Amino acid sequence: MTDPAPGQGRSLRHAFVWLIATMICVHACMAVTRVTASLWVLDRGYGEASVGLLLSLFAVAPIALSLWAGRLADRHGFHRPVGVGVLLASAGTLLALGVQQLWAIAIGCLFCGGAVAVAAVALQREAGLMAEEPGELKRIFSWMALGPAMSNALAPIIAGLLIDYVSMRAAFGFAASLPLLAWALAQKVPRHAPAVYSKSFREPAAWHLFRLPAFRRLILVNLVLSAGWDAHSFVVPVVGHSRGLSAASIGLVLGCFAAAATLVRLTIVRFADNIDEVKALRSAMLLATLTFIAYAWLPGTAGLMCGSALLGVALGSVQPMIMAMLHRVTPAERHGQALGLRMLTVNSATVAMPAGFGLLAAATALTAPMWLMASLLLLAQWPARGLRSDGSD
Template structure:
């Protein structure tokens, strides 16, 4: 079977997520430029998570029912439209709207991709497919923040949003004009009255949701707080973007080796190990202020967090009832975004009140405790 579909989907993931991921840097730094405090930046980042927390399961059911093209197209166009709003309507109020719109539309693309990737090719291709998609997201994690930082430094905050919006044009045209490469939707077999709680009651599936949520919270805190910390210690937007790009490069590297790693260790064991590596990296951050040292810490963090998410995506597809993979992906996104909603507000408040040191060390403690809890659960 041709490998073209999975490569096109990976390319779309890289482009769309470059715009979406770069928006976090652009919104954070533009808000700080306008004079807001850390708590307000935390609120803006939390708005990314509000809609996915409430709607991700419904989005998954919608994708299972209608197929991948429509939700992916709506999500792509929605991200592009949201990103052009700040240059048209500058100000803090617009950033609240933009953060909410980005959080509402990107999951239409994100949830659908995760639910359908396992349907491409033969069952033995599944691990490779999820590895490729995760590589696309990792590449975007490098390109998006780095592009945002460079654009802010060289052409200004507001034009940077237009640069990020441009990433969504090619995926939107591809989905609109040439959607034939997308897989056919699997038969939807959920019984009438079936609920997401049925999926939550599957023990291994529930454990995977929880592990994914905690890792995602750590990822989100880094993406949110590194720009705040970097701004506070006087780093340029380019330097902040470069540190975030190094983090993304590490996730890309570790994901290249995931197929070999998964042949030697259980998925759950890999995810557990990721907690302890990530905790170690977070503990290092508050002791450094030089960009190179912070980039080294970010690289270690990327190695820890980069392997957990694709392993959880593949495991969720395997454990999901047939025809409910996108719904399971939606439930995963919902759990992740509960954490996305809580973490920026909680740690933004902590940083405003007590400074940056407690933010990093508290997250370290959370990761160590959660990793130990999950490790004991595997016995």
């Protein structure tokens, strides 16, 4: 479908809150499943490498579905991709709920990862349509980024409490209820008429976006920063379990990361017009590097909470910057393809990263993935230097 006509973005804005609410529910389903599955595996004695392999499954389905999801969003808009995501999430969580075996948990993780990928592309594209001018993109994507941040802040805590005081099955049951709520909220977003397909939709042209130097740099930086999220998601349950922390404490540490990401994104919304995107991006990368280096020596639950909060500030601040620049460097009629291609590349790395983190932790030290990420972030400063805040090459 085409972008809305001038003024149509303004007519869509009244539904922005429903867009964010839908994002929260879809992402929270994955977040609850991720935490619960990780602790289920550790509780059954499968070990750290198994946790890494299980977390990798969240990125397998997006590799196959992301480009298709981008084309689907460009052609049909918002509701159809979200519906596909809801079906995938429901199937995955109900399977994990009904069959408490490793193979069922693994398939549930696979389906939930695919659900978020398909729905997120449509949600991000729809949010971009609501901007009346380029300067609004950063503010809009700051608000959109609050969805995953809020779900990551609340979901691990709720999951931990349900596991500690009820059961693992109760946590999976909570995850299964969220896709249905997401679909109900998505119906509040207005439908707008699809347009005629163009030839570009019928060709594998998404890869041609890599011919744009700014797009290549953004994707490379995004890959490294996304790996930082994976490293944190892997290390916290593993380190917490090795130190004898309860599920609620581990959820609290993960929640501190997400709460900090939420706060920094609210700050970006307030001061978006005064923020230089490239300087903010590089500063966040430096803060994340220093925190990753120091994470191994943080004492107790309080220390891990502080380290997670610092990482939340650093890594939580970058997505609005990257998404705003991504929309400026790609043609408007190919935003869905660009978002799908970003999703594909990020998840391709995410498949390998958690499994690699698990093997690295098992072979060396539990916090070795953090030191690896510090090295990668230092190297990523080089492509980040070539970015421009106006999105030009």
